[in-house]
Structures are given as structure tokens and as C-alpha cells.
Amino acid sequence: MNSYLLLGAASLVIARAIKFYISRSQRPFADIPGPVPTSWLFGNMLELIQHAPYGKHEFTWQRQYGPVYSIKGCIGEDRLMVSDPTALRHILADTGDFRKSPQHQLVNKSISGDAGILYVQGSEHRRLRHIMLPSFSTDALRLMVPNLQEIAEELRVKWQQSLQSNLEATGIIDMYPEIHETALKAVTQCIVGYDMPADNAYTTSYRNIVAAGAKRSKIAILTHSVLLALPNWVFSALAYFPPHDFATMLDFRKMSDRRSRVFLKRKIEARELGVEAGEGKSLFDVMRELSCANTIIWALYELSRNPGWQERLRNEINAAHEYSKAETPEFYDRIPFLNALIKEVVRFYSGVPYTERIAVRDTILPISTAITSRSGKKVTEIPVKKGQYVEVAISSYNRLSTIWGEDAEQFNPLRWFDERAERNFNGALGPYANLLTFFGGPRACIGWRFAVLEMQIVLCDLIRHACFGIPESNNVVAAHAISLVPLQMGDKEHIGLPLKVSLM
Ligand code: HEM
Numbered sequence: 278m279n280s281y282l283l284l285g286a287a288s289l290v291i292a293r294a295i296k297f298y299i300s301r302s303q304r305p306f307a308d309i310p311g312p313v314p315t316s317w318l319f320g321n322m323l324e325l326i327q328h329a330p331y332g333k334h335e336f337t338w339q340r341q342y343g344p345v346y347s348i349k350g351c352i353g354e355d356r357l358m359v360s361d362p363t364a365l366r367h368i369l370a371d372t373g374d375f376r377k378s379p380q381h382q383l384v385n386k387s388i389s390g391d392a393g394i395l396y397v398q399g400s401e402h403r404r405l406r407h408i409m410l411p412s413f414s415t416d417a418l419r420l421m422v423p424n425l426q427e428i429a430e431e432l433r434v435k436w437q438q439s440l441q442s443n444l445e446a447t448g449i450i451d452m453y454p455e456i457h458e459t460a461l462k463a464v465t466q467c468i469v470g471y472d473m474p475a476d477n478a479y480t481t482s483y484r485n486i487v488a489a490g491a492k493r494s495k496i497a498i499l500t501h502s503v504l505l506a507l508p509n510w511v512f513s514a515l516a517y518f519p520p521h522d523f524a525t526m527l528d529f530r531k532m533s534d535r536r537s538r539v540f541l542k543r544k545i546e547a548r549e550l551g552v553e554a555g556e557g558k559s560l561f562d563v564m565r566e567l568s569c570a571n572t573i574i575w576a577l578y579e580l581s582r583n584p585g586w587q588e589r590l591r592n593e594i595n596a597a598h599e600y601s602k603a604e605t606p607e608f609y610d611r612i613p614f615l616n617a618l619i620k621e622v623v624r625f626y627s628g629v630p631y632t633e634r635i636a637v638r639d640t641i642l643p644i645s646t647a648i649t650s651r652s653g654k655k656v657t658e659i660p661v662k663k664g665q666y667v668e669v670a671i672s673s674y675n676r677l678s679t680i681w682g683e684d685a686e687q688f689n690p691l692r693w694f695d696e697r698a699e700r701n702f703n704g705a706l707g708p709y710a711n712l713l714t715f716f717g718g719p720r721a722c723i724g725w726r727f728a729v730l731e732m733q734i735v736l737c738d739l740i741r742h743a744c745f746g747i748p749e750s751n752n753v754v755a756a757h758a759i760s761l762v763p764l765q766m767g768d769k770e771h772i773g774l775p776l777k778v779s780l781m
Contacts, residue, residue, distance in 0.1 A: 305665055306355040308650040311347035312338050320349025320356075322498050329764050330754035331630060332672055336686060339673045345644050345659065348668070351502035356633075356666045357659065360673035362680070362706055363645035364659075368634055368669060369706070369718030375634040378666060380501050388530055394723075406723060412468060413723050418606055418730055421467045425731055426603070428466065429738035432459045436743070437780055449748050452574050452774040453763065456735075460570035463731050468724070482532045485525045567760040568628025569728045573735055574763060574774050575626040576618060578753065579688055581745040581776050586690065590614045594741050609733035617693035619732050620710045624681070625688045627714040628760045630672040636661045646679070674706070674713045746777035 312334070314320040324334040325348065335358070338346060344361035359365060368375045376398065377385070385395040394405045411417060436450060461483075580587040593614050601608055610616065642659045650656050661667065676685045682692060693710075705711035708721050709729065715722035722728075739745075753774055756764035763774040 305662055306347035306357055306659075308652050308654070309345070309347040309357065309656070309659065310342050310648070310651055311349075311358070312342070314349035317353055319351055319495065319498065320354065322349075322351055322502075323495070325631075326498060326757060327495075329756040329766070329770075331757045331761055332755075335631075335670070335673055336676060339670070339676070343648050344646060344673070344677060344679075345642075345648060350666065351499050354502065354666070356668055357642075357661070358631075358668045358670050358673070359642075360670040360677060361644045361646060362674070362677075364642045365669065365674060365706055365713070365717070367640075367642055368667060369716070369720070371719045372640075374636060374638060374640040375667065376637050378633045378635040381633060387527065390530060403719075406719075409723055413727055415606070415726075418726055421727070421730070422604060422606065422734070424467050425463055425734040426738065428459055428462050429735045431462075432456075432735070433738055433742050433780075436778060440778065440780060448777050448779055449775045450778045452577055452776055453772060456573050456577075457566065457570040459735060460566045460573065460731065463735075464566045464569070464724075464727075468727065479532050482525075482529045485528070565722075565724055565728075569731055571760045571762055572619075572622055572626060572628055572728070573732055575755075575761070576622045576732065576736055577739070577745055577776060578747075578763065578774055579622065579690075580618070580740065581747045584746070586614070586618070587740065587745065590618065590736075591740050594737050598741075603737070606730055606733075609730065609737065612733075612737070613694070614690065615733060615736065617690040619729060619736070620693050620712070621688060621690040622732075623709065623714045623729075624675045624712050626755060626761050627672045627675055627712075629714070629716075630757055630761060631668050631670050632716075634667050634669060636663050636665050636667070638663050642667075669713075669716075671713045671716070680711070742781055744779045744781060746779075748775055748777050751775075 312321055312324075315324065321334070328334055338348070338358070339360060344359070345364055346358050348356050348358050350356045359368065382396060385393065389395055391397070394402065394409065397405060432455060436455075439450075440448060461480075580590065590612075593612050597603070597608065597612050603609070639660070639662050642661050644657060644659065647655050647657045675681070678685045682695075684692070706717045707713045707715050708717065709715050709725050715725040715728075752766045753763045754766055755761050756772075758764075758772065762772045765771050765773050765775075
């Protein structure tokens with residue numbers, strides 16, 4: 278009996294392996310030019326994901342091959358890397374041709390459950406968005422201004438105390454943990470209505486999952502690729518015997534489910550939304566804090582490198598305070614350099630550098646800039662077969678010279694005062710400044726206005742009261758670890774951004 282079982286299991290594994298091999302040996306994008314893979318096992322994925330600074334290879338490929346090119350995934354898989362606006366519009370549209378990849382969905386489900394907005398599709402997704410959107414309306418944001426100001430002030434007062442008590446004799450403070458704590462407070466207090474940093478168990482669970490996500494080892498990259506070839510029972514078994522990273526996800530999911538249920542019940546009572554308690558749990562993904570915090574961190578970094586811009590911003594903030602009270606989102610919207618800086622940081626340091634989608638049926642991808650195929654044909658549309666992957670190259674789109682100008686690969690907030698910036702809004706892809714950082718289409722980020730308001734308020738408070746500079750030992754680059762994080766290079770690489778801080 279046992280030998281029959283064994284034989285059956287072995288046949289299943291072999292059948293799946295053959296199916297997997299056949300699917301990988303098809304070369305759907307063979308005629309589309311792209312970089313030569315460095316290995317069969319990893320394709321181009323290590324250069325895309327692991328390399329620091331982020332984008333060293335990706336932006337070179339874009340320069341070389343244009344806004345649509347083929348890359349190799351793991352184990353011989355063909356993928357398309359897409360930053361062409363017309364092709365992106367097709368991928369992001371609500372046509373049902375493309376969806377989040379099953380691997381992506383598995384992570385979403387493990388972290389936020391199968392009822393969370395990141396996971397659900399179709400009419401259930403539209404229903405959840407409808408429920409959530411009022412929390413991000415202009416009126417709702419207006420009410421959050423005092424709370425966000427308080428959170429920003431708390432951070433500044435904390436620095437004041439530690440600098441005065443000589444604990445930080447060097448005046449150097451690592452922005453990374455400090456700004457993340459602030460952003461976590463902002464998202465959880467203002468949006469979720471729950472003070473997460475005050476809850477140690479929850480915060481520890483959250484920190485663990487962020488740390489797990491930051492380590493994209495070769496094994497993790499490979500596993501992501503072969504996940505689909507594994508039978509469902511392997512996943513079911515994983516829930517009982519979870520490897521470390523999976524256990525971390527499940528632990529966080531349990532924690533946030535508990536908190537979300539309480540939160541949702543309150544919301545339902547308050548708004549009589551007509552959904553059952555427990556339904557739609559894990560509505561909010563506190564991990565959005567990551568991108569917000571990192572964007573503020575990169576803004577401080579760029580201001581530290583450019584004392585002239587920092588001075589200009591401080592003068593504009595002080596002038597704004599002389600004329601009116603900082604009580605509304607409009608107060609912050611009227612500070613020109615602040616908003617140019619935020620747009621440029623959002624453009625240049627996209628919190629989510631790229632994301633993957635899978636074709637759910639055969640489709641044709643139109644492109645705005647014709648490419649020449651390997652066989653010498655002019656190509657203006659690319660057939661994509663059901664099951665094929667495309668990478669939505671968010672960072673690459675944000676650096677297209679056809680949209681952002683010849684200096685698109687340089688950080689320059691002054692571009693937003695240029696008339697070209699106005700032109701770029703025709704047929705905008707994303708909800709904010711035609712940038713793709715907050716994605717686009719029906720799955721565009723619903724928290725983008727909140728994120729911008731938070732950046733405006735935190736940056737205004739900090740720049741008004743403190744001066745930032747780069748320490749001599751600075752050696753920081755942007756690295757991809759869930760979001761775009763500052764990585765200190767050297768003998769011991771670590772995530773962090775120490776800056777010289779002097780209070781005024
Ligand atoms: C700088 C900060 C942020 C960035 C760069 C960012 C970026 C993104 C991106 C790229 C997506 C699409 C992901 C995908 O479908 O693959 C997304 C979706 C989403 N974001 Fe944001 N986000 C930020 C802040 C926030 C905040 C503060 C919140 C809420 C508190 C939030 C809530 C959401 C939600 C709920 C979705 C899912 C929308 C849906 O599937 O319909 N985000 N965000």
C-alpha cells in the first residue's frame with residue numbers, strides 16, 4: 278500500500294515538474310530584445326532585485342532597450358519589463374486582462390488574509406474600496422492635520438531632549454528608526470484609529486515581518502519563482518510546519534486580524550455600512566507606513582546634500598507661517614518648494630519600485646514607441662499569452678526621458694517649476710503628478726493624499742526647527758528591501774541613514 282502511495286506521489290511530482298519545464302521552455306518574448314541573463318537559474322532577477330544601488334541595471338537596460346524589453350526570470354522564464362505609458366495603461370486598466378500574480382497574492386493573503394483589499398478582486402474589491410475611500414476624503418484629511426502636527430512635534434521634541442542631554446554628543450541621529458516610528462504612529466493613529474507603537478506585541482510582530490521582507494536572499498527569490506509549481510497540499514502543510522519567514526507572516530496576520538476586527542466593528546457601527554462584523558477584516562495594511570517613512574527619509578537626505586534647497590524651503594515655510602495659520606491641508610499645498618521637493622522625491626525614490634502582473638487571458642499589449650525586434654521587425658504591439666508575467670516598472674516609468682526630460686535620471690526638484698511638468702499631466706497615469714509611484718487605474722493607492730499630507734507636515738515641522746547635514750562617513754545608497762531603503766555600504770552593510778542634526 279505504502280509503495281503505491283509513494284509511486285502516486287512521485288508521479289504527481291514528476292508530472293508537475295514536466296508541466297513546469299514545458300511552460301518554462303516556451304520563449305514567448307524571444308524576439309523582444311533585452312539583456313543577456315547572467316545565469317539560467319536566476320535569469321536577470323538578481324541584478325533586478327538584489328543589486329545596490331537599486332536600478333543600476335534596470336535604468337541602464339531602459340536606456341539601452343527602451344521602455345519595453347524582455348528579461349529572464351528564474352529557471353528560464355520569459356518576462357516583459359514595461360514602462361511604456363500606452364502599454365502600462367492597458368495593464369492597469371479594468372479590462373480584466375491582467376491581475377496580480379498568484380505569488381504576489383499568496384503573500385498578500387498570508388499577511389492580510391483573503392478578505393483584505395490587497396487580495397480581493399472584482400466586485401468585492403470595488404466594494405471594499407467604496408467602504409475605505411471616505412477615510413481618505415479631503416474632509417477626513419482636514420481633521421487629521423492637528424494629529425499629524427502633534428506626531429511631528431513629538432519627534433522633534435524627542436530629538437531636542439536627546440541632543441540637549443548630550444546623549445547624542447555628535448549630533449548624529451539615524452533617521453531610519455525615528456522616521457519609521459513617526460510614520461507608524463501616523464498611519465495607525467490617524468487611519469486605523471489604533472495606537473500601534475504603544476502595543477509592544479503588535480509592534481514586535483510588525484518589525485519581524487519588515488525584517489523578514491528586507492532580506493531577499495537568493496533562496497527567497499528562487500522560491501517565489503517556483504511557488505506555483507508546488508501542489509496546494511504543500512501550502513496547507515506549511516501552515517502547520519511553517520518555515521521562519523512564513524511563520525512571521527502568519528503571526529502578523531493573526532495579530533492584525535484581531536486588531537482589525539475591533540476596528541472594523543467600530544467603523545461599521547459608526548457608519549452603518551451594512552457589512553457583517555468580521556467581514557473585510559485586515560482592511561488596512563499598516564505596511565504602507567514603510568513607503569511613507571522612506572520617502573520622508575529620502576527627502577531629508579536630499580535636503581542634507583543640498584543646503585541651498587534646505588535654506589530655500591525653510592524660508593518659504595517661515596514666510597507661510599507669517600501669513601496664515603498652519604491649520605489646513607491648503608496651507609501646506611501653498612508652499613511651492615515643499616511640493617516640488619515632495620513630487621521629486623516621490624518620482625525619484627519610488628516606494629514600490631516595480632510590481633508584477635500576470636495575463637489572465639491572451640491579449641495584445643499596444644506600445645507608444647515602436648521597438649525593433651531581434652529579427653529586425655518594427656513592433657508596435659506585443660502579443661501576451663495567458664499566464665505570462667509582466668513587470669510594471671514603476672521606477673523606470675518615473676525616469677522616462679520622453680516624459681521627465683533629458684535629465685530624468687537626476688534628482689532635481691526645480692523640474693517641477695518648469696513648463697514641461699504641466700505638459701506631463703496630459704493623459705496622466707497615476708493619481709499624483711502623473712507619477713506611477715502610487716500606481717494607477719482601479720488599484721491605485723487609496724492612501725496617496727494621506728501620504729502626501731503626512732510628508733508635508735513632518736517635513737515642514739522638521740525643516741522649520743532643525744538643520745540637517747551629511748556626516749563625513751556618509752556612504753549611503755538606495756536598496757530594494759520591500760520598499761526603497763537607505764543602505765549604509767562598507768564592511769558591514771546595514772539599513773539606516775545617520776544625519777547631522779542641529780536644532781534652531
Ligand atoms: C509613499 C507612500 C505610499 C506609496 C509609495 C504607496 C504605493 C502604493 C502602490 C504602488 C500600490 C499598488 C500596489 C499593487 O497593486 O501592486 C498601493 C496600493 C494601496 N495603498 Fe498605497 N502607498 C503609499 C502609502 C499608503 C498609505 C499611507 C496608505 C493607507 C494608510 C495606503 C493604502 C493603500 C491601499 C489600501 C492599497 C491597495 C489599493 C487596492 O488594491 O485597491 N498607501 N500603494
